[in-house]
Amino acid sequence: MEMEKTGAGVAVLSAKEAFEKLEKVGEGTYGKVYRAREKATGKIVALKKTRLHEDQEGVPPTTLREVSILRMLSRDPHVVRLMDVKQGQNKEGKTVLYLVFEYMDTDLKKFIRSFRQTGQSIPPQTIKSLMYQLCKGIAFCHGHGILHRDLKPHNLLMDRKTMMLKIADLGLARAFTVPIKKYTHEILTLWYRAPEVLLGATHYSMAVDIWSVGCIFAELVTKQALFAGDSELQQLLHIFRLLGTPNEEVWPGVSKLKDWHEYPQWNPKSLSTAVPGLDELGLDLLSQMLEYEPSKRISAKKAMEHAYFNDLDKGHL
Amino acid sequence: MEFDLEDPLVSLEEEQTFTISELFASESEHVPSPNCLTSTHFRVFCCEAISLILQVQVSCKLDPFVAYLAINYLHRFMSSQEIPQGKPWFLRLVVISCLSLASKMKNTTLSFLVIQKEGCYFKAQSIQRMELLILGALKWRMRSITPFSFLHFFISLAEIKDQSLKQALKSRASEIIFNAQNDIKLLEYKPSTVAATALIFASHELFPQQYSILRASITASEYLDGETLSKCFDLMQDMMRMEAKELMIDTSFLSTETPVSMLERNTKRQRI
Numbered sequence: 039m040e041m042e043k044t045g046a047g048v049a050v051l052s053a054k055e056a057f058e059k060l061e062k063v064g065e066g067t068y069g070k071v072y073r074a075r076e077k078a079t080g081k082i083v084a085l086k087k088t089r090l091h092e093d094q095e096g097v098p099p100t101t102l103r104e105v106s107i108l109r110m111l112s113r114d115p116h117v118v119r120l121m122d123v124k125q126g127q128n129k130e131g132k133t134v135l136y137l138v139f140e141y142m143d144t145d146l147k148k149f150i151r152s153f154r155q156t157g158q159s160i161p162p163q164t165i166k167s168l169m170y171q172l173c174k175g176i177a178f179c180h181g182h183g184i185l186h187r188d189l190k191p192h193n194l195l196m197d198r199k200t201m202m203l204k205i206a207d208l209g210l211a212r213a214f215t216v217p218i219k220k221y222t223h224e225i226l227t228l229w230y231r232a233p234e235v236l237l238g239a240t241h242y243s244m245a246v247d248i249w250s251v252g253c254i255f256a257e258l259v260t261k262q263a264l265f266a267g268d269s270e271l272q273q274l275l276h277i278f279r280l281l282g283t284p285n286e287e288v289w290p291g292v293s294k295l296k297d298w299h300e301y302p303q304w305n306p307k308s309l310s311t312a313v314p315g316l317d318e319l320g321l322d323l324l325s326q327m328l329e330y331e332p333s334k335r336i337s338a339k340k341a342m343e344h345a346y347f348n349d350l351d352k353g354h355l
Numbered sequence: 356m357e358f359d360l361e362d363p364l365v366s367l368e369e370e371q372t373f374t375i376s377e378l379f380a381s382e383s384e385h386v387p388s389p390n391c392l393t394s395t396h397f398r399v400f401c402c403e404a405i406s407l408i409l410q411v412q413v414s415c416k417l418d419p420f421v422a423y424l425a426i427n428y429l430h431r432f433m434s435s436q437e438i439p440q441g442k443p444w445f446l447r448l449v450v451i452s453c454l455s456l457a458s459k460m461k462n463t464t465l466s467f468l469v470i471q472k473e474g475c476y477f478k479a480q481s482i483q484r485m486e487l488l489i490l491g492a493l494k495w496r497m498r499s500i501t502p503f504s505f506l507h508f509f510i511s512l513a514e515i516k517d518q519s520l521k522q523a524l525k526s527r528a529s530e531i532i533f534n535a536q537n538d539i540k541l542l543e544y545k546p547s548t549v550a551a552t553a554l555i556f557a558s559h560e561l562f563p564q565q566y567s568i569l570r571a572s573i574t575a576s577e578y579l580d581g582e583t584l585s586k587c588f589d590l591m592q593d594m595m596r597m598e599a600k601e602l603m604i605d606t607s608f609l610s611t612e613t614p615v616s617m618l619e620r621n622t623k624r625q626r627i
Contacts, residue, residue, distance in 0.1 A: 090487075094479045095455070095466065095479065096452070096455055096479060096482045096483040096486045097456070097459070097483055097486045097487065097490065099459035099460075099462065102456065102459050102460060102490070102497060103459070103460060103462075103497075105495045105497075106460065106495055106496065106497040106498045107498065109494065109495050109496050109497075109498070110381075110496070110498050113377060113380075113381060114377075122494075123490075123491075123494070123495045125487055125491060133483075133487065
């Protein structure tokens with residue numbers, strides 16, 4: 039039987055009618071990302087388009103769960119806001135979803151790069167403010183049982199004028215990340231990956247995001263990635279050279295992880311050698327973020343309470 | 356620490372103060388719009404649909420949370436639509452689609468074939484179109500905030516030490532909430548109010564000596580309005596009285612097969 043249209047006869051603009059695409063700014067596994075203008079308001083948005091695959095069981099569960107998660111998380115000022123979800127049809131009559139996000143003009147990766155190019159350091163209070171916002175946004179996600187699992191400077195959007203930072207690319211939205219080009223020397227997702235993930239742990243915890251936050255913290259200070267490996271093994275060796283090769287004493291259970299092997303034995307070095315220019319309180323916070331044992335790593339909420347942030351004016355954050 | 360990343364019925368196992376207030380702030384997005392509650396069509400439609408959902412719950416041995424979630428979607432969706440007349444297939448399609456969406460959010464495998472064993476059979480494409488219609492109307496807010504989301508918070512206010520007591524309290528309150536889902540009148544109240552009321556009843560039943568302490572700590576919460584809580588309490592009391600009455604009749608019937616019991620039972624049946 040043919041299903042007739044139901045509900046009140048309210049005209050709903052299709053995505054194509056509601057938005058004017060200005061430029062394509064990204065492409066991923068599932069679709070394209072556009073900078074667009076909402077015709078009714080003139081507001082600039084990021085449109086992420088994905089085809090909804092026809093399925094014998096209706097709307098795919100993954101899509102359903104992840105869009106719902108994004109809708110819930112969008113209440114926090116430090117998570118990029120999913121403003122709307124629009125349904126449309128493409129030329130072949132297939133259902134298409136448009137995720138409408140607030141547009142942010144830059145990201146932390148570009149921000150750090152701009153300082154690297156000029157040779158200047160990022161001001162300490164700016165670092166502190168950005169780090170506080172990051173911890174706050176992550177605490178919000180974790181408070182809702184959501185892990186990000188792929189935190190990196192490229193996924194942290196910024197408004198250059200207000201210095202506001204927002205977490206992006208949670209769940210389905212992550213599928214729209216600009217793909218890593220082959221043969222590039224930079225492998226983004228490895229540099230911020232927690233050691234337990236690299237060693238094949240099957241049970242993730244909130245701690246994997248905290249490790250990434252720690253790596254980003256160090257990078258804000260030095261403008262260089264803290265652990266810049268080009269393979270999983272090299273990534274581990276970079277970590278071990280600085281923090282010492284882990285053993286059962288400092289990390290109970292480490293040798294039982296799936297991908298554990300024998301590694302060269304390094305003694306831990308002081309963090310200050312790798313992150314010169316960070317004060318004692320900052321180094322203490324960083325060391326707690328880079329604890330080997332996941333359960334001992336500081337939580338995002340506890341990090342917000344750390345003395346490093348005491349002199350930060352948090353009123354507008 | 357185990358994290359349930361997929362649980363669509365948001366609950367807070369750790370307490371984060373800003374998350375608690377955020378939960379209270381957004382619960383109104385997960386209830387049906389108020390205008391519909393006076394509509395006879397809405398009530399009749401929803402009663403029939405809920406009956407169908409509960410039938411599927413029994414026949415498919417569904418997790419009661421899946422059925423609860425489906426009913427939440429149903430109420431929210433139908434309160435935003437005009438009830439179509441003369442389309443008997445519409446009710447079944449909405450029910451199947453709400454159950455499908457709820458089972459996906461709950462990460463339960465529930466095939467279309469299983470939930471529509473009898474009656475007319477809808478194509479997957481038709482169900483997907485209805486799913487998308489429902490999703491659009493609910494603005495893809497499918498991680499519903501329900502009374503279950505608030506139980507842990509209210510229990511924590513009472514500072515009960517005994518873990519088994521807390522668990523028993525939570526279980527009984529959940530049972531009360533499940534049983535209450537049939538009554539449309541309860542939709543007038545926010546999920547947090549329903550949760551608080553259910554806990555007060557549960558504590559009175561299970562731990563009379565702790566009742567006054569728990570009631571005082573819950574009603575003192577800044578997030579609850581005392582007058583509204585009182586009205587919800589009265590409504591739930593009526594519902595509980597009805598439940599108790601039915602239970603007594605059943606018990607009475609089993610213990611003494613007297614003409615009086617039979618008469619009462621027949622009267623009850625006629626009333627339905």
